[in-house]
Amino acid sequence: MHDNTLTQDNREKFVYIAGRYGQVVKFYNVEKICADKIKEFLQLMPSITSTAYSVASLYRLLAPFVFDKDIKKFIYLDADTIVDLNINELWQICIGDHILAAVPEFSNGVDTNDSFFLCRNNFVKIEDYFNAGVLVINLEKMRNENEHICQGMNLIASDLRYRSFDQDVLNYCFSNDYVKLPRKFNRFVNFAQETGENIVEKKIYHYVGASLTLDIHNEFNRLWLGYFAKTPWFSVETISHLYEGTRQIFIERQNFAIQVSAAMSGKERAFFIPPENLDTAKKIFAISDSEEIIAAGAQGSFQNLIDSMKKSRGKKIFFILVADYRTLGFELTKAGFVEGKDFLNALAFLSDAHSIPLNSYPLVHMI
Numbered sequence: 007m008h009d010n011t012l013t014q015d016n017r018e019k020f021v022y023i024a025g026r027y028g029q030v031v032k033f034y035n036v037e038k039i040c041a042d043k044i045k046e047f048l049q050l051m052p053s054i055t056s057t058a059y060s061v062a063s064l065y066r067l068l069a070p071f072v073f074d075k076d077i078k079k080f081i082y083l084d085a086d087t088i089v090d091l092n093i094n095e096l097w098q099i100c101i102g103d104h105i106l107a108a109v110p111e112f113s114n115g116v117d118t119n120d121s122f123f124l125c126r127n128n129f130v131k132i133e134d135y136f137n138a139g140v141l142v143i144n145l146e147k148m149r150n151e152n153e154h155i156c157q158g159m160n161l162i163a164s165d166l167r168y169r170s171f172d173q174d175v176l177n178y179c180f181s182n183d184y185v186k187l188p189r190k191f192n193r194f195v196n197f198a199q200e201t202g203e204n205i206v207e208k209k210i211y212h213y214v215g216a217s218l219t220l221d222i223h224n225e226f227n228r229l230w231l232g233y234f235a236k237t238p239w240f241s242v243e244t245i246s247h248l249y250e251g252t253r254q255i256f257i258e259r260q261n262f263a264i265q266v267s268a269a270m271s272g273k274e275r276a277f278f279i280p281p282e283n284l285d286t287a288k289k290i291f292a293i294s295d296s297e298e299i300i301a302a303g304a305q306g307s308f309q310n311l312i313d314s315m316k317k318s319r320g321k322k323i324f325f326i327l328v329a330d331y332r333t334l335g336f337e338l339t340k341a342g343f344v345e346g347k348d349f350l351n352a353l354a355f356l357s358d359a360h361s362i363p364l365n366s367y368p369l370v371h372m373i
Contacts (some may be wrong), residue, residue: 007065007072009037019238040068050156051163051171063172066141070149078146084139084212087192088233091208095189096142105151106176107185108136108144109192118195123167124174130181138173139212140192142185154179195226203298252275262354265346276322277352278302278326287327290356302328312341315348327352 017033024031037044039173047064066082073080083089101107102152102276110133111118118125118135125132158175162168190209196217207224212232221227234240276298284301287293298318300311314322314339328334332352338349345351 007034007036007061007069009035018222022238033073036062036065036068036072043068043071047159050159059171066138066143067155067172067175069143069145070152073145078144080143080145080216082138082141083145083210086216087139088211088213088229090206090211090229091190096140096187099142099185099187101142101144101185103147104144104185105147105180105183106141107187108138108141109187109189110258111135111137113186113189114192114194115197117217122170122174122177123165124177129161134181134185135177136181136184137192137194137212137214138176139214140187140210141176142187151179193285199224199226264352269346269350273320274298274318274322276300276314276318276324278307278324279325279327279352283327287352291325291352308334308337312338314323315341315343319343319348324349325352326350329353 012033012035020031044061047067048061069080081093099107108146111121112133114236115135122130122135124130125135155175158178161178162171162174168174188206192212193209194217194255195211195213196215199217204225206229211226211229218230219227274297277287277291277293278300281300284299293299298314300314303308311324326334326349331353334349335345336351339345344347
């Protein structure tokens with residue numbers, strides 16, 4: 007399923023790799039087949055165009071309008087999955103009269119109540135919210151659900167706190183009518199690594215959340231690279247992109263060091279750190295007892311940070327060491343503070359030596 011951005015070169019590469027394994031690939035230009043339906047979807051959910059998602063994420067909802075009537079069931083796979091098992095194992099699972107089969111987010115260690123507004127708003131039970139990256143869909147039944155899906159889209163579009171768009175729509179409509187698959191059919195790589203899984207097994211691995219890094223000793227990185235190297239996309243051009251991307255990261259690091267040096271001129275340091283990371287941060291940044299530390303995460307901590315930054319504006323630069331730096335940095339900017347002058351992303355100082363791997367997602371995106 008693709009749109010008008012699929013080039014002839016990439017089309018030929020898909021045909022080549024399918025033929026190499028004795029298979030045939032069929033192309034469905036959803037943008038062309040479902041132009042009117044896409045227009046309707048965008049009217050229902052216009053906010054999707056201003057996010058990291060694209061309208062293509064809604065294509066799985068258009069399957070009933072795309073596939074021939076004689077197709078009764080299909081497997082949907084996100085582009086960031088590696089199928090390291092015989093896909094027939096998934097195909098043979100009986101879903102009966104259920105609309106679909108999927109893996110619950112909960113079984114991958116996701117705090118669904120915290121992560122998904124549908125759960126916080128009691129539309130979907132915590133244990134039932136599923137990930138839409140790997141689906142077995144009963145197309146016969148889905149063809150009768152268009153009105154239901156439109157109702158779901160209206161709900162999700164009504165509140166910006168619904169951030170997963172197509173996945174939220176599917177969960178709103180079908181979380182009480184699906185077969186729960188074992189997590190081996192959609193194993194999140196980042197959670198596998200967090201729980202100490204170091205051996206690749208026969209599973210479908212989902213590289214959700216930019217979980218691919220430059221650590222070549224990591225078995226999950228090697229799994230992805232091994233499959234990628236078998237495709238016609240692995241070429242001199244690809245290696246050149248990787249080289250250029252690495253060079254740009256190095257240049258950015260140099261520029262960042264110069265920026266920090268300039269920002270620190272005549273100023274003291276202050277830190278915004280979660281208490282559980284304080285001891286480690288003290289060692290890494292050699293924080294002295296005289297330097298200000300504000301505990302992140304506590305009640306009122308953000309307001310304490312704002313008050314302190316206003317009081318010491320021009321005298322101190324704050325090192326922000328929180329996982330969601332992007333959101334907090336945006337709020338600080340809205341409050342009138344300047345990144346690089348009033349505050350810095352302390353995570354940018356960390357590396358493999360501090361158990362913070364250099365994320366190679368920008369390089370993969372370049373490819």
